[in-house]
Amino acid sequence: MSSSNKIKAVGLVSGGLDSSVVIQVVKNMGIDVHCIFFALPFSCGNYTNAQAACDYADLPLKVVQLNEEYLDMVKNPKYGRGSAINPCIDCKIFMITKAGEYMREIGADFVFTGEVLGQRPMSQVKHALELIDRKCGVAGRLLRPLCGQLLPATIPEQEGKIDRNKLLAISGRSRKQQRELAAQFGITSFPQPAGGCLLTDKNFGNRMKDLFQHGYRDLNDIISLTWGRHYRIDNENKCILGRDDEENQQLIKYAHPEDYVVQFVDKQGPTLIFINPKKETNPAALLEVSGLVQYFSKQKNSAPQIMEAWQAMDPNKKIPIQSSPLTEQWITSRRV
Ligand code: SF4
Structure with a gap:
C-alpha cells in the first residue's frame, strides 16, 4: 500500500x-x-x-x-x-x-x-x-x-x-x-438528490433494450438514446426525432456519416435522424419516416409538406422529399 x-x-x-x-x-x-x-x-x-x-x-x-x-x-x-x-x-x-x-x-x-x-x-x-x-x-x-x-x-x-x-x-x-x-x-451549491440516472427510467430502459436486441454500431448510438423520440422501423433501421433545438443539434452531432437527416426546408420543427447501419440508400423509407417530422410539427394537420433529406456526411447534397401522412397506429406501434 x-x-x-x-x-x-x-x-x-x-x-x-x-x-x-x-x-x-x-x-x-x-x-x-x-x-x-x-x-x-x-x-x-x-x-x-x-x-x-x-x-x-x-x-x-x-x-x-x-x-x-x-x-x-x-x-x-x-x-x-x-x-x-x-x-x-x-x-x-x-x-x-x-x-x-x-x-x-x-x-x-x-x-x-x-x-x-x-x-x-x-x-x-x-x-x-x-x-x-x-x-x-x-x-x-x-x-x-x-x-x-x-x-x-x-x-x-x-x-x-x-x-x-x-x-x-x-x-x-x-x-x-x-x-x-x-x-x-461551506458547500453552498449542490444538485438536488434523487436519481437522475436514466437507467432507472422505464422508457429509457426500453430504448436501451431495443438497441441491445437489434445491435448498435458504437457508443454514439448509446449516447443518442438520451435524446429525442425513438422509432424502430425494422431490424436494422430506426429513427430519432429531436424534441427541441438542443436535441436537434445533438442528434446531428452524434449521427454517423451514413445516416440521413430529414428536416423542413426552413428547418422549423423537429430534426429526424434515420439510422442507416447498412449504409443503403432507401428513398421509400425516407419518404415514410418524413411523416414523423410533420406529425411532430406545427404542420401536423396540414397537407403533405416539402422537406429535404441528406446524408450526414454530405450536407450539401440535399434530396427534396414530400412527407407522407402516417396513421396513429403506425406511430404508436413503432415507438420505443
Ligand atoms: S445504475 Fe448505477 S448510476 Fe444508475 S442509479 Fe444504479 S448505481 Fe446509480
Whole structure:
C-alpha cells in the first residue's frame, strides 16, 4: 500500500451532495484523497458538479469514460435490476472495482464512497453493501465514511489508519445531516438528490433494450438514446426525432456519416435522424419516416409538406422529399 507516511485513498464522486460531503470528511481526517468520476451519459453523475466539488476541496480528479465493458455489465447483470433496466448492484461493483484498480495503481490504502445505509432500496441496504464489498475486489478496504460506524470495521480501521470515531452513523433517506455537513464545509451549491440516472427510467430502459436486441454500431448510438423520440422501423433501421433545438443539434452531432437527416426546408420543427447501419440508400423509407417530422410539427394537420433529406456526411447534397401522412397506429406501434 502507500509508501509515503500520508495515508492515501480513492474516493468516488458523482457531483451530488453525498459525495461532495464525504470527500471533505475524509480529507479532514488528514488523508490524501484522490477522486474518481465515471462519465456515463445516462447516470446520476454530473461531471461539471464533480469537478467543481473536487476543485472546491482542492483534490485531483480522474475521469473514467463509458466503455463496452460497462455496457456488457448493463446487458448481463449478475445481481438483477431495479424497477427499470438499472443494474445498481453490478453498477456499484463495476465502479468500485475500477476505483480499486486505481487504488493499487497509485498505491492508495483504501477506496471510499458517499453511500449511506438505507438510502436506496436496491444497492444501499445492508446485504447489498456487504455483497458489493465482497465482489468489488477490494474487500475490507472499501469504506463508507458517512455510515461507517453502522458497518463492520474495515481493514484500514483495524490497521489504525482510520479512527472509527471519526466515521459517521448516517442512515436513511433524509439528507438532513449531509446538508448540515455541507453547510459546515461551506458547500453552498449542490444538485438536488434523487436519481437522475436514466437507467432507472422505464422508457429509457426500453430504448436501451431495443438497441441491445437489434445491435448498435458504437457508443454514439448509446449516447443518442438520451435524446429525442425513438422509432424502430425494422431490424436494422430506426429513427430519432429531436424534441427541441438542443436535441436537434445533438442528434446531428452524434449521427454517423451514413445516416440521413430529414428536416423542413426552413428547418422549423423537429430534426429526424434515420439510422442507416447498412449504409443503403432507401428513398421509400425516407419518404415514410418524413411523416414523423410533420406529425411532430406545427404542420401536423396540414397537407403533405416539402422537406429535404441528406446524408450526414454530405450536407450539401440535399434530396427534396414530400412527407407522407402516417396513421396513429403506425406511430404508436413503432415507438420505443
Ligand atoms: S442509479 Fe444504479 S445504475 Fe444508475 S448510476 Fe446509480 S448505481 Fe448505477
